[in-house]
Amino acid sequence: MKKTDKLNNIRNIGIIAHIDAGKTTVTERVLYYTGRSHKIGEVHDGEAVMDWMVDEQERGITITSAVTTCQWKGRDIQVIDTPGHVDFTIEVERSLRVLDGAVGVFCAVGGVEPQSETVWRQADRYKVPKMAFINKLDRIGADFFGTVQMMRDRLKAAPLILQIPVGTEDQFSGVIDLIEMQQIRWDDDTLGASFSVGEIDAELKDDADMYREQLFETLAEVDDGIMEAYLAEEPIDNATIVDAIRKATIALKLVPVLCGSALKNKGIQPLLDAIVQYLPSPLDVPAIKGVHPESGETILCPPEEKAPLAALIFKVSMIEGRKLSFVRVYSGRLNAGSDVYNPGRNKKEKLSRILKMHANKRERVDSVGPGAIVGVVGLKDSSTGETLCQPDHPILLEQMDFYEPVISVAVEPKTHSDQEKLVQVLDKFMAEDPTLRVREDPDTGQMILSGMGELHLEIITSRMQREFNTQVNVGKPQVVYRETIETRATGSAVFDKEMAGNRHYGEVTLTLEPLPRGEGNRFASRLADDALAPALVKAVEKGVMESLESGILMGYPVVDVKATLDAATTRESGNTELAFTVAASMAVREALNQGNAFLLDPIMAVEVIVPEDFMGDVIGDLNARNGKIEAIEPKLGVQIIKATVPLKQMFGYSTSLRSATQGRGTFSMQFSRFDRG
Numbered sequence: 237m238k239k240t241d242k243l244n245n246i247r248n249i250g251i252i253a254h255i256d257a258g259k260t261t262v263t264e265r266v267l268y269y270t271g272r273s274h275k276i277g278e279v280h281d282g283e284a285v286m287d288w289m290v291d292e293q294e295r296g297i298t299i300t301s302a303v304t305t306c307q308w309k310g311r312d313i314q315v316i317d318t319p320g321h322v323d324f325t326i327e328v329e330r331s332l333r334v335l336d337g338a339v340g341v342f343c344a345v346g347g348v349e350p351q352s353e354t355v356w357r358q359a360d361r362y363k364v365p366k367m368a369f370i371n372k373l374d375r376i377g378a379d380f381f382g383t384v385q386m387m388r389d390r391l392k393a394a395p396l397i398l399q400i401p402v403g404t405e406d407q408f409s410g411v412i413d414l415i416e417m418q419q420i421r422w423d424d425d426t427l428g429a430s431f432s433v434g435e436i437d438a439e440l441k442d443d444a445d446m447y448r449e450q451l452f453e454t455l456a457e458v459d460d461g462i463m464e465a466y467l468a469e470e471p472i473d474n475a476t477i478v479d480a481i482r483k484a485t486i487a488l489k490l491v492p493v494l495c496g497s498a499l500k501n502k503g504i505q506p507l508l509d510a511i512v513q514y515l516p517s518p519l520d521v522p523a524i525k526g527v528h529p530e531s532g533e534t535i536l537c538p539p540e541e542k543a544p545l546a547a548l549i550f551k552v553s554m555i556e557g558r559k560l561s562f563v564r565v566y567s568g569r570l571n572a573g574s575d576v577y578n579p580g581r582n583k584k585e586k587l588s589r590i591l592k593m594h595a596n597k598r599e600r601v602d603s604v605g606p607g608a609i610v611g612v613v614g615l616k617d618s619s620t621g622e623t624l625c626q627p628d629h630p631i632l633l634e635q636m637d638f639y640e641p642v643i644s645v646a647v648e649p650k651t652h653s654d655q656e657k658l659v660q661v662l663d664k665f666m667a668e669d670p671t672l673r674v675r676e677d678p679d680t681g682q683m684i685l686s687g688m689g690e691l692h693l694e695i696i697t698s699r700m701q702r703e704f705n706t707q708v709n710v711g712k713p714q715v716v717y718r719e720t721i722e723t724r725a726t727g728s729a730v731f732d733k734e735m736a737g738n739r740h741y742g743e744v745t746l747t748l749e750p751l752p753r754g755e756g757n758r759f760a761s762r763l764a765d766d767a768l769a770p771a772l773v774k775a776v777e778k779g780v781m782e783s784l785e786s787g788i789l790m791g792y793p794v795v796d797v798k799a800t801l802d803a804a805t806t807r808e809s810g811n812t813e814l815a816f817t818v819a820a821s822m823a824v825r826e827a828l829n830q831g832n833a834f835l836l837d838p839i840m841a842v843e844v845i846v847p848e849d850f851m852g853d854v855i856g857d858l859n860a861r862n863g864k865i866e867a868i869e870p871k872l873g874v875q876i877i878k879a880t881v882p883l884k885q886m887f888g889y890s891t892s893l894r895s896a897t898q899g900r901g902t903f904s905m906q907f908s909r910f911d912r913g
């Protein structure tokens with residue numbers, strides 16, 4: 237087989253969905269029908285192959301994205317299972333970075349829920365071509381066409397219906413394929429492994445004709461060839477239709493829609509066919525770009541074996557005490573036993589093993605090329621979001637933006653032996669999860685964990701106790717703030733000490749001034765070039781930046797300030813970097829004291845969906861919580877209220893919304909920015 241043929245055969249896909257839409261069940265069925273797993277694990281029995289962490293089994297939700305490779309009709313499909321809870325959007329983003337295509341799974345009863353919208357928009361942002369699978373057609377209240385309409389309204393997607401369901405709720409028996417114009421019926425006795433393809437039932441023929449007509453109309457709108465043939469009423473063969481759909485999907489113009497019931501084993505094989513037919517191979521997506529770490533010059537990473545290596549670490553997991561890094565190769569080859577270079581850390585690393593992943597089972601391989609997504613053992617220092625390349629061809633792939641942790645809890649070890657374990661365990665968690673931050677409270681000595689949301693921290697503290705047998709008392713969740721200053725202020729400090737027989741001297745005057753929100757921190761020097769040795773200016777900058785890591789009010793990071801070095805005094809000898817770093821840090825603290833420091837609240841973007849009747853109460857409640865209403869959009873009998881609200885006002889919101897709307901309101905929220913609360 238030619239190399240390009242091999243790349244053509246790869247489909248790197250993710251399954252994205254709202255919590256409970258059925259991603260795990262769909263993935264399970266995919267593994268079953270592709271022959272990699274011989275038993276269907278039901279999520280509600282806590283047996284699913286992908287959900288292998290105890291916590292996930294107990295909660296029935298998928299927390300960690302696991303990648304798994306399977307084969308379908310000669311193609312390699314690599315599935316990344318992504319989490320649906322908004323606390324874990326970072327995991328979703330990480331996976332989206334390395335995918336070439338995605339399947340959105342929707343529940344036919346719940347339709348497109350706010351969190352599916354969030355994930356869908358993230359996929360849009362990364363320009364990921366998508367398909368949709370409308371699941372749970374066997375459930376009471378299932379509404380296939382209603383869900384398709386919601387895709388138009390809520391996701392602003394252009395759905396292309398390729399199948400219509402036959403029967404609904406407990407009568408759901410199969411689908412009509414609108415391209416082949418055939419009816420597919422699944423055999424319940426073989427868990428859906430066998431199915432028959434035959435003529436469309438007479439009473440469904442008219443519907444099928446109408447939806448096939450619609451399919452052509454939709455396709456003709458985005459494809460000139462189809463348009464011409466359609467207008468001229470010429471016959472269009474199926475291969476041409478498939479080809480046009482593939483092009484439109486990859487060009488992000490249309491979203492092919494399929495349907496079924498994963499739990500009842502219906503609809504999965506055509507979904508696999510469609511993944512292969514319509515979603516892109518690594519050759520079909522634009523080559524990603526990186527930059528040269530020094531010159532900043534743009535470098536393209538074509539999916540070619542001969543090109544220099546460019547690979548991205550998108551996840552790090554600690555499994556059985558070993559660090560396993562998940563890597564996507566874009567260009568070149570990754571070879572077991574070889575050295576790779578991490579330019580972000582200026583470090584060489586050795587790859588000891590490359591593993592193809594099947595949920596928690598692994599297969600060793602010697603070498604992989606472009607398009608591969610594999611687990612790698614042996615990387616010591618590299619972490620999530622970093623690039624691996626060849627030392628003689630350094631490249632930095634774009635950094636991923638991480639979300640701010642906004643909630644924290646204090647944890648206290650229960651016994652002395654727990655105390656010893658705690659630090660090690662936390663180190664492991666931090667290696668896996670860049671959104672988790674840990675610091676020690678200087679006053680109480682407690683460890684403070686900060687994360688993306690209450691559930692995120694709950695899962696971490698519960699894994700700590702169960703997987704690592706480290707028992708802790710967990711405090712109440714607290715909001716994580718930032719600190720900044722209101723007014724410009726100056727600080728001066730001298731550090732003059734003899735330590736271990738050496739004199740250290742440094743004297744610094746600097747000014748802090750407020751910057752607009754979201755600008756971050758900056759450092760500048762106003763000194764003439766020869767006034768202070770460059771190494772000492774660097775030492776001042778280091779002191780400033782370190783000092784800004786914890787503010788004077790409550791020890792939260794200080795943001796949005798500019799520090800300018802105004803003056804520095806040296807002596808004949810003893811002008812050390814250490815002294816200038818410490819003096820700078822002391823000067824910053826003085827300036828913070830003078831600058832009217834204040835707290836910045838995490839402000840959340842909140843979206844509430846309520847039936848019309850309850851709108852007044854819900855808006856009143858949001859106002860009472862110091863929220864700002866940004867938009868109100870009516871939609872099919874409900875109102876979508878978009879608001880920004882300080883996180884500290886959102887504790888207990890779900891209970892209060894439930895009682896204000898007789899349980900009919902739903903909401904989602906996401907971190908927006910730090911600002912005055």
Ligand SMILES: Nc1nc2c(ncn2[C@@H]2O[C@H](COP(=O)(O)OP(=O)(O)OP(=O)(O)O)[C@@H](O)[C@H]2O)c(=O)[nH]1
Nearest residue numbers: 255256257258259260261297298320372497498499
């Ligand atoms: N009736 C019915 N139930 C289904 C179907 N697919 C999944 N379920 C059930 O819906 C629940 C959620 O399914 P999961 O597969 O865990 O959903 P998920 O989207 O992976 O959820 P998270 O992992 O929590 O994000 C489970 O109880 C499944 O058994 C379906 O086609 N029909």
